[in-house]
Amino acid sequence: MGVHRKREDSSIASSLPRNRGVVSGTLCRGHHSRRPDCHSPMKEQYMIQRRKFGITVGATLATGALIAVGFAGPAYAGGGKGHGHGGDKSASAQLRKAVTAKGITKHLQALQNIADANDGNRAAGTSGHAASVDYFEKQLKKAGYVTSRQAFSYDKSVVDTAVLDLVAPTTETFTYGVDFVEASNASEGDVTGLIEAVDINLTGDRASTSGCEAEDFANFTENNIALVQRGTCDFRVKADNALAAGAVGVIIFNQGNASETEDRSALFAGALGETIFSLPVATTTFALGETLATTEGAEVRLAFDAHIETVNTFNLLADTKKGDPNKLLVVGGHLDSVPEGPGINDNGSGTASILETAIQMSKKHIVPKNKIRFAFWSGEEDGLLGSNHYVAQLTPEQIAQHAANLNFDMTGSPNAVRFVYDGDGDAFGTEGPEGSDAIEAVFNDYFASQNLATEPTAFDGRSDYFAFIENGIPAGGLFSGAEGIKSEAQAEIFGGTAGEAYDPCYHAECDDINNINQEVLGQMADAIAHATAVYADAKVIKGHGKGWGKGHHGKGHYGKGYGKGHGHDKFGYKGYDKGR
Structure with a gap:
């Protein structure tokens, strides 16, 4: 990550490409270097969140998150105060069990092999990127997805x-x-x-x-x-x-x-x-x-x-055959690397986790009620160009069909922190479109249910979610850190080494198969699988009641609901009550 991408702004330790025509990094990539937030100091204090609500995973799936973006999961959702509709959490549990670090690493090894055979990288417009797309597309077709390639080109100063x-x-x-x-x-x-x-x-x-x-x-x-x-x-x-x-x-x-x-x-x-x-x-x-x-x-x-060189490249899209196309969830990350290295953490980790989630959804016969589009962007390292192109070619009607975007850019950093995009703006003052706050809650609540700490990272458009939030589409996601330096407080909470970068090999040749924290990769993948399962199983309902609502259908049916007032917008929801 831009973030970003990435995802952190574009400070670069040593190696920079001679053809770097853009901002690197997960926090300040490409077009985001033009955003004022890309150049503003972060808040001095981070909120390190350890939320323990003492409830089941199914309940922590933040019904409010779903309602706020137009979704409410029948397996997890509460309709508001005193109207819980909770239920079976098997889709999330099954998918999390099936998506493993071992399975993801098989894809990472394939990406490493591709880079080794193609001048050591998988940069947009190169044979390495094309081979990466070939590999992903083959896996997705085998799993039964409808795939397409979205071609685009751009000029790059070398x-x-x-x-x-x-x-x-x-x-x-x-x-x-x-x-x-x-x-x-x-x-x-x-x-x-x-x-x-x-x-x-x-x-x-x-x-x-x-x-x-x-x-x-x-x-x-x-x-x-x-x-x-x-x-x-x-x-x-x-x-x-x-x-x-x-x-x-x-x-x-x-x-x-x-x-x-x-x-x-x-x-x-x-x-x-x-x-x-x-x-x-x-x-x-x-x-x-x-x-x-x-x-x-x-x-x-x-x-x-x-x-000037012209780069010809393409995004890879893979759609579920089932699901409401008017409630489209885009689960994405960038598949291109920088020219300096194979990009196994940035962003093989995010895209391989998405790929394995898609494969295991198919194997476990998890049929979404809302259509899911798994997206593997190109041109991110040159300025978020693939995701920008994708959103730019949408009509207003098609934009309205997009209910949310989940973005995963670097999820296996060696000296990681479990960062969650600050969708509600509480930590950094830059909030996403309505519903982004609730997506943040889905991730935070899930990690809390696993007794894993999280920390917010600035939600200011420095990864591929940027084009989505610029067009009013709620977004959120995860990030494990790039060139930023781990603090003493973070090391105490998340482990690792204070005073060193989250990823010492960020944008470097050493971002290879050995540059992955397997434990964190698995933890982040579980959260990816969890959120995908929640939104896949969602349906439109009207938000009602205030705050938390307790389910009343017995064991295994504990539901919660966010909301304030009677939502009557397109998604049947007008707000998100952050008071808990």
């Missing part, structure tokens, strides 16, 4: 040569992929100019609005190179303001702050949008930006030579 040199008052040559990278869709060019820092903040919390307003450049000297700090607004906004002020080039340095899930001091890759910008633009580490800002009379040469 850097041939890159220069960032300090030429005065002393000389120093900086290294591409270590000290700096080209921002995606920046222009070719070779410019030399004095560094002029624009409204930067190098102290305290380093909160920054640098370059976000034209007024920031009021005293800017034409023909200088603008040095701006990451934070608050889109990179393109900063670059456009610099261009309007007469800058000949732009350097955007990392913000210099840190949170529980990301380190905004390291190198990151930034995206300037979908159109080519007219100046050369580099992104750098905080340390390099600080050095340039504090060096009196600093003059640099910034040069990029690049060419």
Whole structure:
């Protein structure tokens, strides 16, 4: 993950592709680098959730989650206060039992073999990605799904040569992929100019609005190179303001702050949008930006030579034959890797878990009441392009048929945390469309029933759910961490090593078959299977009552319901009562 993807923003430890035309990472991928939230500091405190409601797994399946997105599972649901309709939880239990880390690892080994045979990666537009799709499609067809490939193409800037040199008052040559990278869709060019820092903040919390307003450049000297700090607004906004002020080039340095899930001091890759910008633009580490800002009379040469490549690729979609097509659930993750490695955790882990869930649903004869589309996106590592394409080609009527999206981007990180997307915005202030909060509750309640802690991760559009939430489709999902650094508190709760990345091999050659935490992979897969079974078995009902409702059908039929008032929208629901 973007997140993202991924999923954490785009700080990158060491290896960066020369053709990186986008933001990498699970938290700040592709188009999300243009979102203001992609550049805002995270909250200082995370809510580490250990919810123990003392009820059965079937009951924790958050009826309210289902109602809120237009679903209510007859096997699990309560109709509100005093009207429980709970029941058999066998679909979830059977599917969780069938979906195992061992079964998922067979698919991961297949992806590793494919990467080994195709220049070590499975990047979009390559033979490695095509072979990955072939393998997944074969498995899905064998399981009885209706498969299709959704072709699309895009242009990608590939850097041939890159220069960032300090030429005065002393000389120093900086290294591409270590000290700096080209921002995606920046222009070719070779410019030399004095560094002029624009409204930067190098102290305290380093909160920054640098370059976000034209007024920031009021005293800017034409023909200088603008040095701006990451934070608050889109990179393109900063670059456009610099261009309007007469800058000949732009350097955007990392913000210099840190949170529980990301380190905004390291190198990151930034995206300037979908159109080519007219100046050369580099992104750098905080340390390099600080050095340039504090060096009196600093003059640099910034040069990029690049060419454009057209990437032809496709998404893979697999539909259940049964289920209401007007209540379509999309369960997805990206199947492409970065060019640097096989991408076994990012995102073989998520997609292999989805694949195994689909296979075992078929083997266990779990017939959904709502149609499920298992989606394996391409072009995620180049800017969430596959999922964006999928949603962009939908008509308004088709969008209305999409009830929810579950997204799984990295679920086997070696130094993992069980992150759940913050759908209600309680932790980070960015909530998804109505119903996203309830999807979050499905995952949190399930993990709580297993005595497993979870932690929210920012739900700000940095993985493939972005296009869905931008179009009002509720979404949610899981993430086990990318380049962010595990805190002492997290290590105490989740195990692992404090002070190290959740995935030290993120976007690197070593993201291979040995880069998987089998225990966490299995735990996350159980939650994936569980949520899929819940939403598969759902039906439309009208929300009524308030808060929690207790079932009254005896043992094994304990139901719960969320809701407030009488919902009469399309899904028969108007809200979600978070009071418990």
